[in-house]
Amino acid sequence: GGSCPTLVKQALAAIGPNCGGLARNTACYGFNKVGATFSQAVADDFFTKPSDQATLSTVASISTAPLDTDLSQWGVAVMSVQANIPDSLPGQAVRFILLGNSQIENAVAPPSTAPTPQPITVKVTTSANVRSGPTRNANVVGSAPVGTELTADGISDDNQWIRVTLSATVVGWISRDLVTSDADINTLPVVNGVPQTPMQAFRLKSDVAGLNCADAPSLLMVQGPKNVKIQITANGVDVQLGSTLIFKTTQDKKFQIGTIDGTGRIGNQVIPAGYMTEAGLDENGDVTGRFGAVLPIPKAELDQLQVLEDISPDVLNYKVTVPDRVVPITPRPTTVPTSTGTTVNTTGKADCTNFKATSPLDGLAYGENTFYWDPAPGATSYRLNVAGFGTTDSSGTNVTYDLFNAGQNFQMSWFVQALVNGQVACTSQTVTIPRQAQPPPFSASWKCGSSSGDVIVNYDNVPPGSSSVSITINSLETTQTYAVPPRSGSKTFKGFFSGNGYVTASGGQRIDLPNLVCSSSD
Structure with missing residues (x-):
């Protein structure tokens, strides 16, 4: 066998001729050695050598072998996954590259053998929300104006909701009362949820135990068009990507998600390129609890991930470019602050030479702020101290801290400590800077308009940091979103006679609109 770096480069180059041009919903044996189980009996020589392919709907699991230079093996498998890409975009697919000592299980139920019914066209009669599930308790994934024609392929078991395709990548549910059709809606099959294609849901396990080669990562790389x-x-966690992400598990039962380029999203948590987050796993391998802070991928790990750039472009949507360093998410101000003291090394266990607080230096927002500092090599964690308010710990070189409850102080001081195994090793300079005044309270109200069926919604003082404000009127089954600034506005809705609603800032603040009855004129 060859050396570790040579074997890895050989494997990543070989998957191009072995698996290039892979059809959608297909798995490919990329490089020795790959194991697989199937949902049906297969021949003894099926999927046993490089370039062999299998239909993804029959795949139960795929495992790739750890690096072994003596046997010249480092398992690589390639999958072309449809995910939520509609059939109307036949050339597009999500690329899965499974590397090293890893296993992926298909968590999507096998497809039904029942005949697929013909979808029908429905027309929206009133501006309507499209939701992620057949209930008003489900979140809104989009909206459809009056007159929009949508393709419907299913109905909820209570016959109250229709499953529709809203756009190239959004499938959701719309209230049956808000659509009409020339076809018979009752012919639609009863369906549950939003359908998933093979491997769109999966469970991953990867292991680096005993591996002595930094050039041979064990992980899953996922790249969307x-x-x-x-x-x-x-x-078990819903993830959105418009980019290239990596997934892996650790020996201490953590599930890690990192972004190589573009952005990833878990709920409202955004993961920029060069950053990662992690959460614990239960005994079944599913995520339990919340994901932690979004932190820079450690430099040593970024160096290891550079090998992903050697993946043959024949099996990708576009060439992988791994960041070689992490660029801060937001620009750091250059204003010279009022500061006292200098960085102090109190234990000598970490290198405090370049350790200093770097942002914010010119002013604090009233509420949420993200603090940055330059690292102290050797530190195992860091602690942000906001004088007179509190502290919070971080394993990286930034942390977001909410000062909303810090009182009416117009000036505040902060500093950072570098810790080694819980003991303070370095203390940065103290930064004393002004803080924004408390903003006026966010408020909203509504009233009946002068014309029959009109209702007027007023909102004022949308909280700082919000990029938009949304108005939801439940009886109209509509949510309209408006850009901020301006931070105050007045909006008129038609077709309203009674009901309630709410106004929501993009930061999450919500104001309920009480029940209102507007009498109609004859």
Whole structure:
């Protein structure tokens, strides 16, 4: 066998001729050695050598072998996954590259053998929300104006909701009362949820125990087509990507998600390129609890991931470019602050030479702020101290801290400590800077308009940091979103006679609109 770096390069180059041009919903044996189980009996020589392919709907699991230079093996498998890409975009697919000591299980139920019914066209009669599930308790995934024609392929078991395709990548549910059709809606089959294609939901396990080669990572890389938002479910967690992400598990039962380029999203948590987050796993391998802070991928790991750039472009949507360093998410201000003291090394266990607080230096927002500092090599964690308010710990070189409850102080001081195994090793300079005044309270109200069926919604003082404000009127089954600024506005809705609603800022603040009855004129 060859050396570790040579074997890895050989494997990543070989998957191009072995698996290039892979059809959608297909798995390919990329490089020795790959194991697989199937949902049906297969021949003894099926999927046993490089370039062998299998239909993804029959695959139960795929495992790739750890690096072994003596046997010249480092398992690589390639999958072309449809995910939420509609059939109307036949050339597009999500690329899965499974590397090293890893295993992936298909968590999508096998397809039904029942005949697929013909979809029908429905027309929206009133501006309507499209939701992620057949209930008003499900979140809104989009909206459809009056007159929009949508393709419907199913109905809820209570006959109240229709499953529709809203866009190239969004499938959701719309109230049956808000659509009409020339076809018979009752012919639609009863369906549940939003359908998933093979491997769109999966459970991953990877292991680096005993591996002594930094050039041979064990992980899953997922790459979506450019400019298409992809929805997948990884170890029980819904993830959105418009980019290239990596997934792996650790020996201490953590599930890690990192972004190589573009952005990833878990709920409202955004993961920029060069950053990662992690959560714990239960005994079944599913995520339990919340994901932690979004932190820079450690430099040593970024160095290891550079090998992903050697993956043959024949099996990708576009060439992988791994960041070689992490660029801060937001620009750091250059204003010279009022500061006292200098960085102090109190234990000598970490290198404090370049350790200093770097942002914010010119002013604090009233509420949420993200603090940055330059690292102290050797530190195992860091602690942000906001004088007179509190502290919070971080394993990286930034942390977001909410000062909303810090009182009416117009000036505040902060500093950072570098810790080694819980003991303070370095203390940065103290930064004393002004803080924004408390903003006026966010408020909203509504009233009946002068014309029959009109209702007027007023909102004022949308909280700082919000990029938009949304108005939801439940009886109209509509949500309209408006850009901020301006931070105050007045909006008129038609076709309203009674009901309630709410106004929501993009930061999450919500104001309920009480029940209102507007009498109609004859």
